Amino acid sequence: MNTYVSKMKDVLSGFYPQMKRKREEKAEAKERYSADVAAQEIDRIDREATALRNATMDKLQQLHDEGVAQAQRWGNLDGSMITDDINLLKGGFDLDCQQVENLVERYRSNGTMMTAIASYAGSHGMIGMNIPTVDKKVKAWEVVLLNAKDIMDMCISGTVGWMGGESADKTIQDMIDRFGTSQNPGSGLDIAYKMLEQ
Numbered sequence: 001m002n003t004y005v006s007k008m009k010d011v012l013s014g015f016y017p018q019m020k021r022k023r024e025e026k027a028e029a030k031e032r033y034s035a036d037v038a039a040q041e042i043d044r045i046d047r048e049a050t051a052l053r054n055a056t057m058d059k060l061q062q063l064h065d066e067g068v069a070q071a072q073r074w075g076n077l078d079g080s081m082i083t084d085d086i087n088l089l090k091g092g093f094d095l096d097c098q099q100v101e102n103l104v105e106r107y108r109s110n111g112t113m114m115t116a117i118a119s120y121a122g123s124h125g126m127i128g129m130n131i132p133t134v135d136k137k138v139k140a141w142e143v144v145l146l147n148a149k150d151i152m153d154m155c156i157s158g159t160v161g162w163m164g165g166e167s168a169d170k171t172i173q174d175m176i177d178r179f180g181t182s183q184n185p186g187s188g189l190d191i192a193y194k195m196l197e198q
Contacts, residue, residue, distance in 0.1 A: 001180040002196040004067035006059055008148050009179040012155070015056045015089050016176055018167040019155040020169065022049040051136040053156060059147070066146045067196065081112035097126055104131055108197055127168035132195055140192035149191055151175050 001009075022045055029041040069090060085103060095103075104150050107113035111134070118131045151172070154160050160171045182190035 001193075002067065004063045005144060005193065005196060007179045008063050008144070009176065011056060011059045011063070012148060012151055012179060013175045015052070015152065016172060018052055018153045019094045019156070022052070023158050041108050044137070049156070053152065056152065058153075060145060061122060067144075071137035071141065071196075073135055073139070074109075075117060075168035075185075077112050077114070078162050081110050082116075082130065083110075085111060085113070086116055087115050095120070095124075097129065100129065100131075104129070106187065109131060130191060130194060137193050143188055143192035144196065147192075151179070165198070 025045050026042050029038045029045065032038070033041055085106070088099075088103070100117060103117050104114070107117065111132075114132050118133055121129050122129055154168070154172050154175070158164060158168055158169045158172075160175075163171060180193060182193055184190055
């Protein structure tokens with residue numbers, strides 16, 4: 001798992017119990033206090049929850065930005081990163097998709113070789129391959145950040161779609177536990193996570 005995706009997961013893991021506690025405090029205030037006192041207490045809790053949400057969003061955004069910077073550094077061409085396998089790409093060999101995919105897996109962390117592989121695949125009509133590029137990595141970071149925001153919204157509301165209560169809590173915790181992985185191979189989120197692997 002990408003370092004910054006892992007750190008995002010940690011941020012969400014810390015945010016969820018705090019936000020869950022804020023929801024519990026609001027429910028307790030409604031039961032414990034008269035309407036006017038409860039309203040003041042709920043207003044205080046809402047302000048604290050908003051500050052917590054904003055601080056968490058800032059952390060997620062910072063990790064996103066660091067991930068994008070990592071992708072841009074990864075994409076810097078470096079002649080010292082070229083390996084002998086470059087001869088397969090420029091030596092007149094007619095590689096098939098599986099052979100190119102094997103090279104992608106071998107050089108996923110090498111932006112220079114990945115650029116050469118992407119060029120080969122493009123010039124040989126290999127469409128639809130999940131070959132990392134800086135642009136694809138930046139788009140993948142957008143997908144991951146959006147997913148993190150969606151999970152944050154569920155943490156705040158305590159609901160997942162129509163589910164609430166313990167069912168929603170279990171589902172939210174499962175989503176956080178699985179953050180950085182996907183249960184749906186080939187989905188946009190799965191492709192994004194794979195794009196960010198290094």
